[in-house]
Every structure is written in structure tokens, then in C-alpha cells.
Amino acid sequence: MQLHRDDVVDGALAILDQYGLADLTMRRLAGTLSVQPGALYWHFPNKQALLGAVADRILAPMDRPVVATDWSGALTELAHRLRDCLLTYRDGAELVSSTYASRLTTNKGRERFSSAVIRAGMPRDQAELAAYTLLYYVLGHTVDEQSRMQMDSAGALADPAGEPADATDPTARFDFGLQLFTAGIRHRLGADAH
Amino acid sequence: MQLHRDDVVDGALAILDQYGLADLTMRRLAGTLSVQPGALYWHFPNKQALLGAVADRILAPMDRPVVATDWSGALTELAHRLRDCLLTYRDGAELVSSTYASRLTTNKGRERFSSAVIRAGMPRDQAELAAYTLLYYVLGHTVDEQSRMQMDSAGALADPAGEPADATDPTARFDFGLQLFTAGIRHRLGADAH
Numbered sequence: 567m568q569l570h571r572d573d574v575v576d577g578a579l580a581i582l583d584q585y586g587l588a589d590l591t592m593r594r595l596a597g598t599l600s601v602q603p604g605a606l607y608w609h610f611p612n613k614q615a616l617l618g619a620v621a622d623r624i625l626a627p628m629d630r631p632v633v634a635t636d637w638s639g640a641l642t643e644l645a646h647r648l649r650d651c652l653l654t655y656r657d658g659a660e661l662v663s664s665t666y667a668s669r670l671t672t673n674k675g676r677e678r679f680s681s682a683v684i685r686a687g688m689p690r691d692q693a694e695l696a697a698y699t700l701l702y703y704v705l706g707h708t709v710d711e712q713s714r715m716q717m718d719s720a721g722a723l724a725d726p727a728g729e730p731a732d733a734t735d736p737t738a739r740f741d742f743g744l745q746l747f748t749a750g751i752r753h754r755l756g757a758d759a760h
Numbered sequence: 761m762q763l764h765r766d767d768v769v770d771g772a773l774a775i776l777d778q779y780g781l782a783d784l785t786m787r788r789l790a791g792t793l794s795v796q797p798g799a800l801y802w803h804f805p806n807k808q809a810l811l812g813a814v815a816d817r818i819l820a821p822m823d824r825p826v827v828a829t830d831w832s833g834a835l836t837e838l839a840h841r842l843r844d845c846l847l848t849y850r851d852g853a854e855l856v857s858s859t860y861a862s863r864l865t866t867n868k869g870r871e872r873f874s875s876a877v878i879r880a881g882m883p884r885d886q887a888e889l890a891a892y893t894l895l896y897y898v899l900g901h902t903v904d905e906q907s908r909m910q911m912d913s914a915g916a917l918a919d920p921a922g923e924p925a926d927a928t929d930p931t932a933r934f935d936f937g938l939q940l941f942t943a944g945i946r947h948r949l950g951a952d953a954h
Contacts, residue, residue, distance in 0.1 A: 614916070663900070664854065667907030668916075692936070695928065699897065699937035706857070706900030707892075713861030722808070722862075734889065742886070743893035749951075750944030757943075 569601055571609045571619070578620050579655060587657040592616070618670025621662045625651050625673035637686040638748040644678055645704050645744050652708045656716065659708040666705070676701050687755050696751060703743055711736045763795055765803045765813070772814050773849060781851040786810070812864025815856045819845050822869035831880040832942040838872055839898050839938050846902045850910065853902040860899070870895050881949050890945060897937055905930045 577599045581590050592613055596603040610616040627647060634640045652659040665671060679697035684690055771793045775784050786807055790797040804810040821841060828834045846853040859865060873891035878884055 660858065663857075663903055664907060667904050667911060695933055695936040696940060698901075698933055699940050702900030702904065702937065703893065703897045704900070705903070706896030706898070709857055709899070709903075710861050710896065713858060717861060739889055739892055742889040743896065746890060746893055746944035746948065747940060748944075749947035750940035750942075753943035753947035753950075754940065756947075 617665045621671040628675035640682040659712045663705045811859045815859045815865040819867035834876040853906045857899045
């Protein structure tokens, strides 16, 4: 049976979801797929490239259209969708966060952020920077949120009672940061207009 | 010779800086310190607790006083200092980012962020959320920035020419996000005042 590129990514996602990022090795993946490791390298030159393809799959819903018609609604919707994508798979946030640096993911989520900011009236060069700001906020938030969820379900949290600020619903906390971000864009656009 | 807690943290930081986070194991650390693994567990019940202590050491400069006298200057200074702390050690951003979820670091950096936001006039509960927003932004930014630096020095970057937005100096990009953040606080305080 021929091994397709998508089969390799499917297998990698299955290992990720069941065992976590630390156990996602080329050797283990080959074993799961009942092929020699060489068969994987025919599709992906190295693990970094494989992780880029896995990140692409995790982020695929970012390509779907948004419902919101205004820029801040679109940004909020896209940021929530990015968080949802990362939370869908075990260690999804950590995988995308550590893989993003290689720029091997082809997903255009960040470009969609910047389009929305351009629509708000910000020049392209600044909108690109703002898109990075939002991306980094979502990644940083979700890595911590998902790690805590996973530690909690493994019974490994040091403070089961939680700190006061941790009592906040993660979605509400995430939303607060998004609101600060859009308010920052509004403030900047207002200041530039004067 | 007696093994002190600080010696263990020193040894862990040395391994981190020379070999990276993936090679920081209790076994390797015991070997470097020429002790049995049991001697480490006398100081730290598990690796998570050790990483918390390493994070504390990395973040120690966050306790020093700030020079700026206004809230936005203080926030900017503290955020830059956090980034500098993370960039000081190989994989420092990744270590603190992944360790933060355990809440085993005792560093009060986040509390210093919220104090500055309270000084700006924001109620405590919102200021705590804003402090998380800033923390997540700094972590997300610095994990990506440091990964790219390390990939670049290892000659492992997929796009040596860089994408257009990547041509921006990381410090300038980091500053842009900080300015958006403080503008967001200003906007919110202004809106609340009306």
C-alpha cells in the first residue's frame, strides 16, 4: 500500500493526541504506520518539515471565512478560532508555538489578522507588526492555558485550589486581552488622525 | 562535599545553556554534578520543581527596582527586562513558558506588571487580567524570537532571506506590541472615565 503525505500527517496527529509532543518521533511514527523511517523522509526531509505540515493541519480552520463584518469583530473571531485550533489537539499550542519559528507552516492566519487591521485603517507595515502582536498573545495565552489543563487532568497542578487570578474563566481572560488589543489599535488610529 | 540547592540550579543552568532544554534531564544533571540522582531529589521532589527553581533564577532580575516613574514607562521597562531575562539563556523563553503553567516559579514579575497597571488607574481585577495579557505577549514573542535566533545560528532556517515582516528588528517589533498594549490600557481608562 502506498504511503501518502496525508497519511503521515494523520499518523503524526494521532501520536500527538494520544502521547503528546515529546513522544512524536520519526521512529515512533514509522512504527505506527508500519513503514521504514526512510518512507517518511521521502515525504518530509526532516522532523521540522513534518511538524510544519502538522501545524498546517492544526491551523486549517483558519482558512474558513469569518462571519463578522467589522474589523474588530473579524479579529476577535479569528483570534478565538486560532485558540480553538490549538486547543483541539493535545500539546497543539506548544507544537505550533515551537514550530512557528521555522516558518514552515504555510497557514495564512497571521496574514488574515493583518488584513483585518488594514481594514481598520492602519498602514500595512504597522498592521503586519500588529498581527505579530496578536499572534504572540494568542500563542502565549494558549500554551499556558493548555499546559494547565493538561497538568490539571494529570493531577499534577501544584496549587489545586488555584491562585485568585486563575479563578477567572480562561475564555474571559483571553477576551480581556483581545479587547485591550483592539482598544490599542483604536487608540493608535485615533491618535494618528489628530 | 555537601550539595546545596543552589549548586543544583547552577548545574541545571549550565546544561541548559550548553545543550538546551531537551537535554536537561535529572540523570544528566546528576552526572554533571557527580552525585547520585537521589541527591537531587533531596532538594527537588521532581523535575517540574527543579524547572520552577531554574525559572526563578532566570527571572531574578525582575525583582530589581525600575527607573521609570510613570506607569507606562515602568511597564515598558519591566516587559523589556523580562524579554532580556528570557534571552540570556539558551531555550530560556521556552523553559519559562512551559514551566509557568505549573505556577512553581515564585517570581513576582506578573504582580509587578499588575501594580503598574493599577497605578495607571485600573481596578485590581482588571489590572490582573491586563498583567496576564502582557505576560503572554512577552512569552509568545520571545519564544518565537529566540527559536529563530537559535535556528539561524544552527543554519536551520528555511528562509535565510527572511519574510518581509521578519526583516524588522525584533526589538522594534517587540516595542510596537508594547505600545499597542499601553495604548489599549489608555483607551480603556479613557472610555471608563466617560
